[in-house]
Amino acid sequence: MKKIIYSLFFLALFSSCGQNETQETAQKDETPTQMYFNGEILTMETDEVVYVEAVVEQEGKIVFVGSQKDAEEKYGNAKKIDLKGKTMLPGFIDPHSHFGMVSNTMGQVDLNPAPVGDVNNIPAIMEKMKQYKADNNIPDGEWIYGWGYDDGQLEEKRHPNKRELDAVLPNNPVYLQHTSGHMGVANSAALAKFDVTAESKNPDGGNIEHFPNSTEPTGLVQETAMYPFVEKMMGVMAAAQAEHFGTTQDYYAANGITTAHDGMTGRSTIQFYQDQADAGKMKIDLVVLAGYSELEDNINDSTLVFKEYKNGFKTQGTKIVADGSPQGKTAFFTKPFLTEVPGCAHQCRGLPSLTQEALDKLFLTAYDNNNQLFIHCNGDATVDMIMKAHENACEELNHPLDKDRRTIIIHAQFSRQDQLEKFVEYNMQPSFFTNHAYFWGDVHVENLGKERADFLSPMATSIKLGLKPTNHSDATVTPIDPIFTIWSAVNRISRSGKIIGENERVTPYQAIQAITSNAAYELYDEDLKGTLTKGKLADFVILDKNPLKVEAGSIKDIQVVETVKEGKSVYLRE
Template identity: 25%
Template sequence: MRTLNRRNLLKGSVAAACLTVPAVRAVGQTNSLSEIGKLFAPVPRAKIFTARDIVTLDPSQPSAEAIAVVGTRILAVGALSEVQEMLGDQPFDVDDSFADKVIVPGFISQHDHPVLAALSMSSEILSIEEWALPTGTVPAVKDKADFMKRLTAAVEARTTPGEPVVTWGYHPAFYGPLTRADLDGISTERPILVWGRSCHEMILNSAALTAGGVTQAAVEAFDAASQKQANLAEGHFWEQGLFAVLPHIASLVATPEQLRAGLELSRDFMHSKGITFGNEPGGILAKPVQDGVNAVFSSPDMPFRWSFMVDAKSMVASYADDGEVIARSEALQSWYYGMTSLAPRQAKLFSDGAIYSQLMQVRAPYLDDHHGEWMMEKELFERAFRVYWDAGYQLHIHVNGDAGLDRVLETLETNMRRNPRFDHRTVIVHFAVSAFDQVERIKALGAIVSGNPYYVTALADQYSEVGLGAERADSMVRLGDLSRAGVRWSLHSDMPMAPADPLFLMWCAVNRVTTSGRVAAPEQAVSAEDALRGVTIEAAYSLQMEEEIGSLVRGKRANMTILAENPLEVDPMAIREIEVWGTVMEGRVLPVRSSDRAAATQQDASAGPREAVSPNGAPAFDKAALEHALKVTHAHHL
């Protein structure tokens, strides 16, 4: 240890105690340090965790064999003998239950969507990728015939009359078109709702249309733009048409019970993947829905904390007065408590359309000449940027295309020239299609990136053929160029856009292997260590949390992910297979396997009773929950 020795510890504790203890006069009357010591409460007991290897991501001490924890924080890191010596006469226990495991800094989920994840995960998942959930593994759908067969089985398994079947994950680019007639072939009695993998479209059977009262007259009551994105004959609703049909079908998709069950499943899924802190960038703006999320996520027995970010797009659209935009943003803090919080002075903005529906704005035209979309009108985007920038906010900006990125960088440069700021850490979020010349500009402007490397894995093959062409598709999420230019970057899943599984994200970024098994743009692959940084310390940095979490350093929160193997040492193709034993979150040991958990929770009496969901009227809740879920997928909704 470079800086931590007993003398420093002692000096620090005496100084801190003198500042906080009210009996200053008593201190003045004592003669020696040991007498001062007797005035204070005894030093708390430390716990020393040992492991086969500890990856700290602390450059001054990259690996260690022991970590001492006091309460929720790390006291010391180093060799076991060093750590013991540093503790001196402070009482401690040694916990060697990780003796054959590897400890890495607790994984951080930089960007996931709990409500959307809850609704999609609690449905019948039939998707383009496998989902390994705590309730069982759902294999990827092979083709349309496989989809139809499995959906039929799911429908036939239901016994409650009229209970709808909602499925999520269908992707027409992979399986071809799907229509109301296809679904009526499965059942004309039971409502079936097929929610697309992009979350931007739904296909309903006749029973679902009837249950929701979606008649010809109802569709004719949509505004003109929504009618253009609705096809009643085929049961197909997308983009604005989906928002228009939402009030009719929300109660089939998003009841408080579904949300709660889905949140609990998402919570257990994320914990099973080693997550110790998470963030939702698209903050919820319906209080009943946030209350429903808090009922699960604010609970003291949550295995991770979760922060929410102000949805700047909605705020500027709602308030004409700039001062009110900020005041209303700050006021949202009161919505959170316990294990949830509002990310202080951080807000989310949107540039162009979504990747899964190929609506990003690109410089050179799409191969099939379709057009991308802007998520915000230019004037509104520029106003939002200026208002939050001037209030000292850090902006996280959703952007997927290179033309979308040009708009972001233009606006950032304008604001830097107008009102220069130090360490603004503007985050380029997703970073799907970009051009090489933009990397230097990102660096020069002081922006950072949070990329989704799963785009390459899931989409590079398809998009090489459809829309983008091989060069743009393969070089999506060019992390290698960022590293070479010295731009800081982190990784995110955007669950359910990708599984919230940091080891899987690492695997995607390190290998860039596509669905067909080839490697897309190998020069954009990154090292395992950089990828690990992307799901830990760099994710913390992007959330202004780097002094609290993200690496194993004295004074930070004791957040660790416990793995069976060292992800920096295994074959890179094996990273995704590494078993997650569980986590330590702020000193609490949280095993994933239920047998291990039973043993650990017996010692953990801190879990309080859970608050009931308070939906304040179910129909409004259903509608608000589904509306929020669609908004965070960036469905087109001007």
């Protein structure tokens, strides 16, 4: 009798377990699931090219990567999304741009030359500025901003000056931001706002240009001398942040980007971004870098958490600006420029933005607090300064030189071979800017000579050394366009059609790694995104053609068809 009772008990128990399993399976099957198939699905998981037949998304994450047959057997109820031969990649990760500045340009006059804009001479700049005031009924006394002018692409081959601006806008303070983001031109009303006069001295790391044989400022302010004007501009534009926040995300998403970047962000803007994220307004992820002038305050602020996402937003680390712009002739080199440099008579090697002592202190503070550093650096003399600051901090803190802290050298454009080898030894990573080969490659040959120009953003050499370089747009310096960034890394062709550094061309696959898997690594996100791997976020970009299979010169013509963030479409090409 007892045996019968025990048998009935276990039968009921197993029956109950079976029912629970069936219920759990049914419940799982009812979870919204999507299967992507019938396309060229590139996982980017290794240094070898790997395609799979299907990827399955569930609740914002990748739950399957493999054959279509296995996907259908395991997820038979999944919504099937036929790629129809298109190419699917991990969503593009922006290694470095300026989300806030991109947003701010929506309230400024576009002064870019072709192919971004249509301004080719100084009279055209003046006409656009004058027309903007009239079209927008801007009253006298209100600031007016323009952005993107490039003296190297103007017919006059020079910067505009305050006299020209005064002639068309005498009653408004005006500031024109150079395409490099490292200088600008102010009119008389704007200069007066910040007491820039004939008696003004150059600030450390900056330059106030004067008319020839005169102490009168031309209006051109470079590097640290421009900071007051830029800070004012950011303050004026802040009022429209909320208005343009969604539009700016849409712009990034339309270019296949699922993780955007803001390369230097003030505390108030960081709080604004977090408020937007907490209100559920993030369509894509946004990663920002705090400014170095507030490093100690940021570290001591318990409300500012580094390296952790909260509702799609995180503050990753700290941005240091260590020198200027190579095309603007303010980057800091060991050898001089070969052409005339404004405000310099001889041995003109550019400007470090910080003293070695100041840079040393920043590194020491950051390393002592496990705060990731991203250092803007273009010239090789600045790289030398960075190496010294790194060595000093490690020695004082008794840290290994190769500790995994992922110090990122932003741009690193004219790093020498020996410096790249130091990056390997010190476990640093470069974030290159190969778009320069197109936009300013010809200018670099003229200003720096062919040997230095050809080693611009040396991606191929870095990869051979075992580094994981990323590659960026630095928008607004060049447009947000990862496809163009891939093209520029593969082709390195200038405006005039010259190849700038043939030996530094990379494969299309390596160029894609720079904005997917390598970019995830740069941001400590390698376990979260950057490859099509089970368990990672379902962040995808779908392209009309495969960058690995089209002719190299036509890569830039590839179109983003759709961008998917955690399983949800955030951009669909009409």
